[in-house]
Amino acid sequence: MLGIVGTVPDQDFPLTIGKVTLKQGKIHIEDQEVEMSRGTPALLGAVCKTCQVLGLPEPLALLVGDIGLGHGSRKLYAYLENEVKNLGLSTVTFHYLQPDVDWHNRVLFALQEIDPRPTLIADAGFMYAAKMSGQAEEYDLFTPDIGELAFLADEEAPHPFYTRGFILHEDNQAMDLITRAYKHQNAARYLLVKGKQDHVAHQGKILASIEGPTEEAMEAIGGTGDTITGMVSALIHSGMDIERACVVAAKANRLAGHYAKPTPATQIEEIIQHIPRALESVDKPYSEDNSS
Amino acid sequence: MFFKFRKKPSSKKSGPKWDRGILVFNHTSEVIRAESTLKSSGWEIKVMGPPPEIRTGCDLVIEFPLIEELNILRSLRNASLTPKEVVPVNSPLLEPVDLFHVKDFGDWLMVRAANMKLTVDKKTLTIVNVSGGGCPDVPYLAKNLCGKKLQDAPHPRDIGHTLCGYALELAFKEMKRLCLG
Numbered sequence: 156m157l158g159i160v161g162t163v164p165d166q167d168f169p170l171t172i173g174k175v176t177l178k179q180g181k182i183h184i185e186d187q188e189v190e191m192s193r194g195t196p197a198l199l200g201a202v203c204k205t206c207q208v209l210g211l212p213e214p215l216a217l218l219v220g221d222i223g224l225g226h227g228s229r230k231l232y233a234y235l236e237n238e239v240k241n242l243g244l245s246t247v248t249f250h251y252l253q254p255d256v257d258w259h260n261r262v263l264f265a266l267q268e269i270d271p272r273p274t275l276i277a278d279a280g281f282m283y284a285a286k287m288s289g290q291a292e293e294y295d296l297f298t299p300d301i302g303e304l305a306f307l308a309d310e311e312a313p314h315p316f317y318t319r320g321f322i323l324h325e326d327n328q329a330m331d332l333i334t335r336a337y338k339h340q341n342a343a344r345y346l347l348v349k350g351k352q353d354h355v356a357h358q359g360k361i362l363a364s365i366e367g368p369t370e371e372a373m374e375a376i377g378g379t380g381d382t383i384t385g386m387v388s389a390l391i392h393s394g395m396d397i398e399r400a401c402v403v404a405a406k407a408n409r410l411a412g413h414y415a416k417p418t419p420a421t422q423i424e425e426i427i428q429h430i431p432r433a434l435e436s437v438d439k440p441y442s443e444d445n446s447s
Numbered sequence: 448m449f450f451k452f453r454k455k456p457s458s459k460k461s462g463p464k465w466d467r468g469i470l471v472f473n474h475t476s477e478v479i480r481a482e483s484t485l486k487s488s489g490w491e492i493k494v495m496g497p498p499p500e501i502r503t504g505c506d507l508v509i510e511f512p513l514i515e516e517l518n519i520l521r522s523l524r525n526a527s528l529t530p531k532e533v534v535p536v537n538s539p540l541l542e543p544v545d546l547f548h549v550k551d552f553g554d555w556l557m558v559r560a561a562n563m564k565l566t567v568d569k570k571t572l573t574i575v576n577v578s579g580g581g582c583p584d585v586p587y588l589a590k591n592l593c594g595k596k597l598q599d600a601p602h603p604r605d606i607g608h609t610l611c612g613y614a615l616e617l618a619f620k621e622m623k624r625l626c627l628g
Contacts, residue, residue, distance in 0.1 A: 164587035193578070194586030223584025223608030224474060225505075251583045253609070254504035279581030284504055302562045302579065314505060315562040315581075316610040317496045317541040374550070375557045375566040377578035377589050419555040419566045420575035 157392040161195025161250035168220030193378035201385025204430040225253035232258035246392040249281035259284035294343035301350035308335035353405035378423030468513040471532040496541030560617035580611035
């Protein structure tokens with residue numbers, strides 16, 4: 156089963172574990188309903204759409220309310236420490252959680268006791284904690300954007316907010332940052348770097364770069380990184396190898412954005428609606444004729 | 448376009464390294480409140496990254512002249528703020544990212560500070576998107592800011608709790624400076 160671990164921006168949202176369905180553009184889990192907006196709900200929207208296209212069962216969501224104080228995240232960490240081995244998860248994606256190294260380590264130790272160990276994917280706050288803990292290499296895939304890649308490349312930074320200027324500098328190319336992240340053991344086995352160009356890297360080498368179609372406005376839209384992580388999670392869970400899943404997810408995210416004809420004011424829900432068509436078009440040659 | 452965060456010239460030279468201490472709080476939101484309180488009282492303080500031995504995750508600390516500890520703690524007490532720890536430091540602390548990036552999309556303007564981006568409709572001054580970041584207050588901040596006019600929206604420093612929230616505050620302040628003067 157595919158498990159998605161994250162938070163929703165409502166501090167009264169209780170710890171909720173259940174299968175996720177999409178109904179009328181909203182996420183349903185147990186008796187809770189969540190708007191499909193940025194953050195983990197956007198990731199879940201992309202996961203559900205991808206599972207529908209692939210004919211996969213619904214994912215299991217492990218969600219809690221957290222508005223940045225960390226109370227909800229710690230409740231969820233504690234649940235995972237005790238229960239993750241009983242959930243039957245073969246792929247787990249960790250997302251918007253309060254970065255906390257101690258709790259990260261407790262959850263990772265619990266995951267390491269599962270045989271066979273699930274495929275582990277991390278993004279957002281949990282990826283920050285994974286890097287800071289020095290255990291990045293235990294993960295199969297990180298999905299940083301280019302700024303977060305600079306953070307992974309900076310062996311001293313505990314959070315992207317502290318990435319040193321000489322590493323963050325625009326002249327640094329993705330390849331240099333990827334090399335540096337692997338050199339200091341701060342990268343997962345695979346990296347899917349999201350940016351103007353997307354890159355798939357493995358053990359310090361770029362395996363593939365994805366460039367088109369390009370929509371400048373995507374940079375401003377909150378959630379466009381969450382959708383790519385959602386798609387790649389479902390694709391990996393379907394059995395696709397990680398490199399191919401990264402390429403397909405990156406291409407599909409670009410196509411979904413392109414089909415939405417976005418402006419910087421576009422909301423992520425509009426882009427998620429185009430994911431099924433985008434996934435079905437990934438292997439078709441792209442042309443302006445089939446772009447609308 | 449990149450440019451450095453604008454810093455006020457300091458009234459005094461920074462003291463020697465062995466004269467500094469750091470105030471550690473439970474939450475970044477408390478650091479932000481303490482920073483506002485101490486700066487408005489005229490103290491020469493800096494928001495910095497904690498030394499490795501006390502890092503837990505999403506941390507900020509306040510660096511202050513150690514000799515002023517009692518006065519500074521009194522100022523904080525008057526604002527109902529109590530640091531979790533007060534620690535002397537003698538090694539360099541991490542400095543926050545200090546670059547802004549401004550991108551003009553024609554009808555929209557985007558400001559990035561560190562890992563957070565804020566986009567505004569230039570005609571209506573409505574905040575249309577918040578992106579970047581990975582801490583759990585980012586979706587919460589986005590929900591509370593998007594759709595509001597720049598002059599009416601809450602400050603991220605007032606409702607955010609993490610380093611991502613702090614970075615968004617910097618973008619928000621710069622956007623206000625660019626759009627409202």
